[in-house]
Amino acid sequence: MIAADDFRLGLYVHWPFCQKRCPYCDFNVHEVGLEDATDHHRWATALVRELQHFAPLAQGRRLTSIFFGGGTPSLMQPETVAAVIEAAQAEIGFQNDIEITLEANPTSSDADRFTGFRDAGVNRLSLGIQSLRDKALLALGRQHSVEEALAALTLARAAFDNISFDLMYARPRQHFDDWQVELAEALALHPNHISLYQLTIEPNTIFDQLTRKGMIQPKDEDETADFYLATRQQLAAAGYAGYEVSNHAREPHFESQHNRLYWAYQDYIGIGPGAHGRLTSNGQKIATRQHRAPSVWLDHVESVAGHATVTRDVLSGEDRLAEALPFGLRLTEGMPLDHYHRLANAPLNAKALAVLEDEGLLTTSDGVLKVTDQGRPVIDALARYLQS
Numbered sequence: 001m002i003a004a005d006d007f008r009l010g011l012y013v014h015w016p017f018c019q020k021r022c023p024y025c026d027f028n029v030h031e032v033g034l035e036d037a038t039d040h041h042r043w044a045t046a047l048v049r050e051l052q053h054f055a056p057l058a059q060g061r062r063l064t065s066i067f068f069g070g071g072t073p074s075l076m077q078p079e080t081v082a083a084v085i086e087a088a089q090a091e092i093g094f095q096n097d098i099e100i101t102l103e104a105n106p107t108s109s110d111a112d113r114f115t116g117f118r119d120a121g122v123n124r125l126s127l128g129i130q131s132l133r134d135k136a137l138l139a140l141g142r143q144h145s146v147e148e149a150l151a152a153l154t155l156a157r158a159a160f161d162n163i164s165f166d167l168m169y170a171r172p173r174q175h176f177d178d179w180q181v182e183l184a185e186a187l188a189l190h191p192n193h194i195s196l197y198q199l200t201i202e203p204n205t206i207f208d209q210l211t212r213k214g215m216i217q218p219k220d221e222d223e224t225a226d227f228y229l230a231t232r233q234q235l236a237a238a239g240y241a242g243y244e245v246s247n248h249a250r251e252p253h254f255e256s257q258h259n260r261l262y263w264a265y266q267d268y269i270g271i272g273p274g275a276h277g278r279l280t281s282n283g284q285k286i287a288t289r290q291h292r293a294p295s296v297w298l299d300h301v302e303s304v305a306g307h308a309t310v311t312r313d314v315l316s317g318e319d320r321l322a323e324a325l326p327f328g329l330r331l332t333e334g335m336p337l338d339h340y341h342r343l344a345n346a347p348l349n350a351k352a353l354a355v356l357e358d359e360g361l362l363t364t365s366d367g368v369l370k371v372t373d374q375g376r377p378v379i380d381a382l383a384r385y386l387q388s
Helices: 040-058 078-091 114-120 134-139 146-159 176-187 206-212 221-237 257-263 294-302 317-330 337-344 350-358 376-386
Strands: 009-015 063-070 094-104 124-130 163-169 193-198 241-244 247-249 267-271 276-281 284-290 309-314 362-365 368-371
Touching: 009 040, 009 257, 040 078, 040 267, 040 276, 040 294, 063 078, 063 257, 078 094, 078 114, 094 114, 094 257, 114 146, 124 146, 146 163, 163 176, 176 193, 176 221, 193 221, 221 241, 221 376, 241 257, 257 267, 257 317, 267 284, 284 317, 317 337, 317 368, 317 376, 337 368, 350 362, 350 376, 368 376
Parallel strands: 009 063, 009 267, 063 094, 094 124, 124 163, 163 193
Antiparallel strands: 193 247, 241 247, 267 276, 276 284, 284 309, 362 368
């Protein structure tokens, strides 16, 4: 049986290729040249086949969202996207209001494909602008200019009614006042949805190496907290509700339904190299992961098995809580305590909660656990403490 909180079902499709890896990126991406020699028909066939392998686990549910992530999914051919969407509808089925998102880089070659993606069935575009400053884009290793980003946004609006774009802030050497001006410029573009991510230095990235050599100096925790709180205030003043730590929508129907599925710890199928999935079966939460290497993934999917799953683990109550709690606390509406109890099979750590409430970092009201504005910059630490 599928519990009520797990009824929604998403599909994540990982496209592993980028023209160039960004220095802050720790995702499973692999560089391809400007003359992309990818066999798109072969990839479309393999993605469909792996989807068909997982489809029976939907257990009668219909998809509420599909998300093409990466990598750079806008390097895909629209025909490849269409093949996956058509197979998902045929093998699993769609809710009437399904959200289908594709991430895109704002280079001119990608923007030319926007109409093709729309015709393939995509109804939401997420544009990776990252900055409205050319020097910052260069430092971030991006392949586009501000001019190209704005041109891509114009083209995207001609094809889609639902558009989001990303910006990155709290960058090394970024001044607080400059960020507020840049954010005001972004809001003047009137996006439906905007995702604002603080730059974090992830292990084994180029930025990690540069930090260790003293060549870049990341912001400290106090600085990033100042950036974060001022950012939320500026967005709220402009009419953008912060429904999650990094995500803001002009109206509720522009919120990312697929990402909401993750934060609510609901089910999703993951296909493509390195994709993760979470599926409920017979009362158990199953964690899946596909092989990361594109060539190996292709070989496995094309073999008799028809998939490239390398791990399939049944998660314990402790495992489920460790995953779900940081996600649930990221949502502005908080995490229902009954959802917490069902995941953990145990009551909340009352002593730890009392400490965090006294410090003004968490609240419990009407059966919901919420993080305060003061606690949002340290959500992961709060989640760990509640489980200690």
